[in-house]
Amino acid sequence: MRIGELSRRSGVPVPTIKYYVRERLLPPGELTSPNQADYGPGHERRLRLIRVLLEVGGLSLAAIGEVLEAADDPEQPVIKVLGAAAKGVTPLEEGESGPELDQARDDVSALLGRRDWRVSEGTTAAESLAGVIAALRRVGHGGLVELLEVYADAAEVVARADLDYVQRKVAREELVESVVVGTVLGEAMFGALRRLAHEDVSVQRYESRVAGGGAPPVT
Amino acid sequence: MRIGELSRRSGVPVPTIKYYVRERLLPPGELTSPNQADYGPGHERRLRLIRVLLEVGGLSLAAIGEVLEAADDPEQPVIKVLGAAAKGVTPLEEGESGPELDQARDDVSALLGRRDWRVSEGTTAAESLAGVIAALRRVGHGGLVELLEVYADAAEVVARADLDYVQRKVAREELVESVVVGTVLGEAMFGALRRLAHEDVSVQRYESRVAGGGAPPVT
Structure with a gap:
């Protein structure tokens, strides 16, 4: 198909498609004449993936x-x-270091050891977890670190289900794409579910009934 | 304390502190003379909270x-x-609508009904979950929607633990602050743990051993 049709089908404007090709996010179309290129369903699929990672992820x-x-x-x-x-x-890490971050890194190592999680040295997720732990202590909510084991149990269950899904994919192309989509959108999915569960649990605990917008202040 | 000391103790530059006061993120200090204000530990605590929500959250x-x-x-x-x-x-939502989003909203309503989660009409988390589900289908990974129940189970366990922690706080001020910190940083904490668990589960399934950087390609 021509670039105009690719744009219509994917909802991505033509200049944006050209920009993605220049930035090597999207492979170029096959040249059919000196100024005309042909795009296939692979391009359309890739474009949708880029938009979702960008906008939802x-x-x-x-x-x-x-x-x-x-x-x-x-x-x-x-x-x-x-x-x-x-x-x-992974959200941007703070450039900070110091005793809090060192202690948090030790806590992460201890957690990985306790759970027998084998991850490679200096993996970004471990550093990111240490950053969160240090931040919790810095704002005086180090108590939330006690929840680490409950969170880790839940994370393990979810990660197993993710990999079970991924393993059903036979073709490598499909497999790696599901890894990417699952990592990014799975995080957004869990986050939304956790917030919904929060609302339900708080309604149960803090309010006797759900009211439209005029709920009395219950603190 | 004077603004200079508040800056040293919190690590936030003086012009940034002044900007936060102008933007009403931070209450102004108590005026001790026409051009001098006094700040207390509450200001320091609030500044740390702002920085963590900004940089880690x-x-x-x-x-x-x-x-x-x-x-x-x-x-x-x-x-x-x-x-x-x-x-x-909540990440930015796509402005899009259409049959996919309508179907996804129905899926979310069905899930909430099945689990008996009581949330208020049009809550942002529900809309955000519908956006993720629609996005998964749009990129051809609607199969991941099957994992919704596993994710919801895990989210419920985590949300209960969160609220248990929050309920231990007696003073309202402490309670609401722990809600804010827990919502934002808890999400980052779970995300990091899920990625660590992914790595462990993939090592178990896709590689026989963990190698430093020269791991052979196993696909």
């Missing part, structure tokens, strides 16, 4: 580029693609 | 302002503060 274009590069390289083991996707969703 | 200053406004208003029920915090972490 909140990844930057740079992060998407890294994830897709890992996904497109058939030499890359699945676990590296997973790592690239995980890095993309 | 990834909230915008506008979102932080809304959360703090709800938290500071003693008339606001706890559930509304929770709602404001939840809204802050």
Whole structure:
């Protein structure tokens, strides 16, 4: 199909498609004449993936580029693609260091040891977890760190289900794409569910009934 | 303390502190002379909270302002503060609508009914979950929607533990602050743990051993 049709089908404007091609997020179309290129269903699918990672997953274009590069390289083991996707969703870390962060890193190592989780040295998720733990203590809510085991139990259940889903994919292309989508959108899915569950549990505990908008202040 | 000391203790530059006061994120200090104000430990604590929500939680200053406004208003029920915090972490929604989003909203309603989760009409988390489900289908990974129940089970366990922690707080001020911190940082904590568990489960399934950086491609 021509670029105009690709734009109509994917909802992505033509200049944006051209920009993605220049930035190597999208492979170029096949040239059919010096100024005309032909795009296929693979392009349309890739465009939808980029938009979802951008708009729903909140990844930057740079992060998407890294994830897709890992996904497109058939030499890359699945676990590296997973790592690239995980890095993309990791929020910016604070440049800070200090005794709090060192202690938090020790806590993360202890947790990994206790649970016998084997992860590679210096993996971004471990650093990101240490950052969260240090931040909780810094704002005087170190008590929330006690919830680490409950969270880790839940995370393990969810991660197993994720990988079960991924393993059903036979073709590598489909498999790595489901890893990327699952890592990024799974996080958004869990976050939304946790907030819904919060609302339900607080209604049960703090309010006797659900009221439209005129609920009396119950503190 | 003077603004200079508040800056040293919190690590936040003086112009930034002044900006937060102008934007009403931070209450002004008590004037001790026409051009000098006195700040207390409450200011320091609030500043740390703002920085953590900004840097670790990834909230915008506008979102932080809304959360703090709800938290500071003693008339606001706890559930509304929770709602404001939840809204802050919700990623931007796509403006799109259409049959996919309508179907996804029906799926969310069905899920809420099945689990007997009572949430208020049009709560942002429900809309955000519908957006994720529609996005999964749009990129051809509607199969991940099957994991909704596993995710919801895990989310319920985590949400209960969160509220147990929050309920131990006696003073309202402490309680609402722990709601805000728990909602925002708890999400980051779970995300990091899920990614760590992914890595462990993939190592178990896709690689026989963990190698430093020269792991052979196993796809």
